[in-house]
Amino acid sequence: MDNAFIISILIITIRAGTSLLYATLGEIFTERAGILNLGVEGIMIMGAATSFAAAYYTDDAWLGLATAVVIGSILGLVHAFLTVTLRADQVVSGLAMTIFGTGLASFMGQRLGPGRTTMIGLQSPSFERFPFPVLNKIPIFGPAFFEQDILVYFLYLLVPLLWFFLYKTRPGLKLRAVGENPRASDSMGINVARSRYLYTIFGAILISIAGAHLSLGYLQGWAENITGGRGWIAIALVIFATWNPVRAVLGALLFGGINALQFRMQAAGTTIPASFLNMMPYIFTIVVLVIITWWEAFLKRIGAPAALGLPYVREEKD
């Protein structure tokens, strides 16, 4: 194997892993506050569709990204309103979000092109890859990690920041407490509802950006069912990461790597049927989940926020 081959595999690994990582980080922060958001797939695809359409019509990728942020925050707000204020079942609300999101995004894909035609095949400005000065000169590592698009570079900053926030700051401590024991948090003067709103919205914004990276960065275009189950993989990755932003990087790279491998094998013209190769990430998700759950149960620390999925009502006994 020559260097060029390794570099090309690494590049795809990172590019495929980026949207997964955004979505996983978003879901980690939401779940840390005790809110389960199963709407990842729906929010992600909505982010992909709206950001692509916005970038196409404004001729500006940044405005596309801004649209994804707005759409993400709206969908996050809806989920928070349903689950925190109305105390709707979090699973049901999340699933509804996914069904609604995929449906609406597919509709938009068919109608938002010029003259109400399809968006498939359109070209919009996108986030192009550019070499990061100096760092891209590092052998192998440089071209793989530092010839990427801006959203990837932004992640390099975001991951340590989120980790530091979660484990080393006061608001981060409060966030962890809210997901573990909302009653105790409340009695210590933490505004549980506000934190839950805040982090559900924040999480949904990241998830929506994950979608934008698909249509404006990685795949650069719109396709029917563009997310292809990545939202669900992200939910599995949260468990793989044991709700830790740094471990999420590992998971995202692993899954990105499988994507890259599948790509390469297809390009090399293997005899393995394509549909089987396409199955790989999903099979791998199941395998990883089973192993992780076993292992963590063996260590007796699953690490899920103890109050995940449970509504909190102050004057209700429990």
Place this chain on the structure above:
Amino acid sequence: MENPKATTVVQLKGITKKFPGVLANDRVDLDINSHEILALLGENGAGKTTLMNVLAGLYNPDGGEILLNGKLVQFHSPRDAIANGIGMVHQHFMLVESLTVAENIILSLQSNALSLNLDRIKKEISGLSKKYQMPVDPDAYIWQLSVGEQQRVEIMRLLYRGADVLILDEPTAVLTPNEATELAAVLRHMANEGKAIIIITHKLNEVMNFSDRVTILRAGQKIASFLTAKTSKEELARKMVGRKVLFHLERSACVPGKAVLKLENVEALNEKGLPALRSISFQVCCGEILGVAGVAGNGQRELAEVISGLRTVKKGKILINGEDVTNCTPLQAIDIGISHIPGDRLGVGLAPNLPISDNLTMKAYRERPITRGFFLDRDQLQVFAKNLIQTFAITPPVPETPARLLSGGNQQRLILAREITANQGVIIAVHPSRGLDVGATESVRKTLFEQREQGTSILLISEDLEEILQISDRIMVLYEGKIMGIAEVADITVDEISLMMAGQPLEKFNHELPADGLKT
């Protein structure tokens, strides 16, 4: 004992709090003074916790006002109460288990600073720790701490925030007698410093020893207030329950019949896979109560579980009326006639979200008339439930109320009602009166006594020595899963029991063991 320095800090005026179907507080007035310890006394469900939750900002009152140093205040959340120097240690601790002591304390600081300042805070914790002689390790995780230590963290947290009014809800219910004495000293120290302390407790001895003033609530209303020095246990109990309470039950002499429950060299493991019971042999006769004493965690729970079919017996035999019932399933245990009153009421004893009626019929539903083939007869079920609710005086007497909304005492009555109706000869009772008021405690013990009178064999597992001494016929002491000795109540002293609880087998009580184990 009236303190000349005492001044009124908080005045509650006409506090009213309603829950669906219950008036938990009914126009309660209460004055809280600095330099004083006030004891709040009342039956289960009297509204003590509710009243204090209102003061701590957790509940919004439906009526009445709170005056702080003469000024009207309104608390919309615990945050407001904390900001005004009022803090509460709840009955169920409000700590985040997965965080450390220092982190839990930081959480409650009303600071918007970004940085954790861990080092500074740890130093301050150590300082407070020394000042009040409450050792705590700021780096320990909450889940690693004993209940007593967790309580110290709770108190420390209030002190750290500079609370002037400290409320403690049943602080000693979970403590060993030693820890309770230490706590009393800490509270007195704080009161002398000018803080106002309120404790809720069911133990009249503690009220007499700890407090300067007592206020009694009954059915949501304030009934009376006393200076502790000018009252007596008997008077308090009478005011609280509304009738005279018997501190001593008349016991008829035990006429043990044939051996009913018999264990032979039973061994079992705990959750961690370590030995929890080691070669346990004893028997309980018809019409006898065998009390099992011991410090918590020495195999008591496991003992109850092996007998009721909830835990596997690794070695040895369990016999009931000579029939081998080792490792039977819980259903078989029920059919054989074993009733189990578990120590963990909400976790094991009840389905908290189901109504009283369903909880009551959880054993009887398998048989006629409640079941008819595949179907339940809801009418019969209601009749059955209403009957028991009346017999055991469960309040509220509404069969539809979810069990979790009942006060601790009424939850226990519910379990008793179910288990005693199903009783066919053996009762395993674990901490049957923990957390119960004097009236409810008396009624639980009376009920067990009646069952004994009728020939039931009762295994009473309790951490409350007083309870064991009061109603058992024989006492067995467990230490690290081993029997330290078995003796007739009349033959043993409290000191001897304490020695055995600390792990010292006493020769003179041991001779019974082999005989018990081998005699068939």
